[in-house]
Amino acid sequence: MNPEFSSKHFTLKKVRDGVYATIAKEGSGSVANAGFVDLGDQVIIFDTFNTQQASDDLRYCAEKIINRPVTLVVNSHWHGDHIRGNQTFKDCAIISSQMTFSKMKDIHPKRINKQKKDIRGISAYRQSLENQLHQSDGDKLKHQINSLIELEQSLPTLELVLPNQLYYKEITFYGPKRSAKLFTFGGGHSQCDSVLYLPSDKVAFMGDLLFVNCHPTFFQESNPEKWIEILKKIERMDIEVAVPGHGSLGTKKDILTLMNYISHLISKTRKDNNKEEVVMPTIYNEWTSPEIYQENSKIIKEWLILNSKQ
Template structure:
């Protein structure tokens, strides 16, 4: 077993000589507001949030595997003896939602309505993409409360707003915004140190959403994957997406497929980002939108995933 597969064994410790990432890090970004980060932020190594309300705890996203979700739950329990009353899912993807069932007995799960529908539709299909991952026992636990555009969470001691600002990473993204602390949990609308991913949402929509997130003037941004930061994370994601759009436009003019285009373009100025094979999937979405597909319109996601495997030269590593 690698350290990346042993979340119960490690936390916040110094890197070992093998430089295996710790299973998670907890960072208090404001009083009672914690970012739960799972290095290195690659495939299925998502971030979560923990808000310590006076009467109960809010958890923002869970984790992909049973072991990782149990570690998250233990970490929450160590921070507060109060019950977890609410779990917010920022979107439908399994790395953010598969651990819901470990909280569902005491907590109400909340998500944007499209996210809830996607979770019901896709079930546990993500597990099939990475059969080598030790998923553990995962039960689908769907949101019991949904919202369309906006919802204020009942959390004593905090103003907590859930905002759906249009299709971006998926059709049903929600951000969690704490206006008093100016803390923003973005879900996968923002990646930090890893390649953004808009295959199942919209490139143009993501750029619009990033503009609206910038207008909130957050001080602290907790991305869906990778290290927390500030509003500069919004800019780096927008820079990448504008570059993808420019590559897509040049490729369409030359009559290239997304895979040919990704091979021709290479990672460009973004070679430092993890999971660079997402470029081809992002180009699939970008080219379709340039050709008139509506944001979050239907695409052959399985074929695009296969393109990523081809571009990568094999199944990309998933260290969940």
């Protein structure tokens, strides 16, 4: 990345002329990936990171490279690592689905206020982790400490900025350089996940519908079967580059890999229903955050039990 645009929060990846992914650095204020697109007459930001210091760098980078002000921001879903940087773009149109808007409005005010009131607690926890560094030099621990430092730095001035425009199912933005289609097939990872598709570039910004070379995160709201259905629909589209919510840039192969992962986890959990822990296949050993596999299995187990009662 050009030193002029270096950031401790992300690595800039040029996907096409005027299309960039910003890949989160571990232990930074970004947490999740984001990106930006030049339509020729306006600039679209896709997701805004976990902190305003990371999103400030994102806006600076986008406007310097494209040489045009950001006009439109997309929130792919309601999770904090994709929307807490919205305040950097208060002067822009911020668009999401109705479900994403509702979840942000209902959940984040209490969550943010609770963290603001507990900055001392967060600081104490971070210091306890720093004390552990004397016994361990693990990179994971260092990244965790750095992420907490970024969180502490963000909280005093953090404010929740909600989307000010909503869309239903799909909307297309047209420009002299390219068009961009924003759409949702509903919820898979979250209760509603949006994708930004650039047909002429064969690029899709997929948010947390896609994880590349890292274990995906399941939540109580996740629907594994619908997640697979959504990935199948996207995989049939003309895509060469898929920008994930977490991990490195991907392709259709990575979409298929995640579909297989979810299908495997469902069948494996169903088969080993009575076991405390499901053994993780060795093919996933090299993926980052392997500890998430067991947590995913537990959530899948609960999901299977709930669906069996319906």
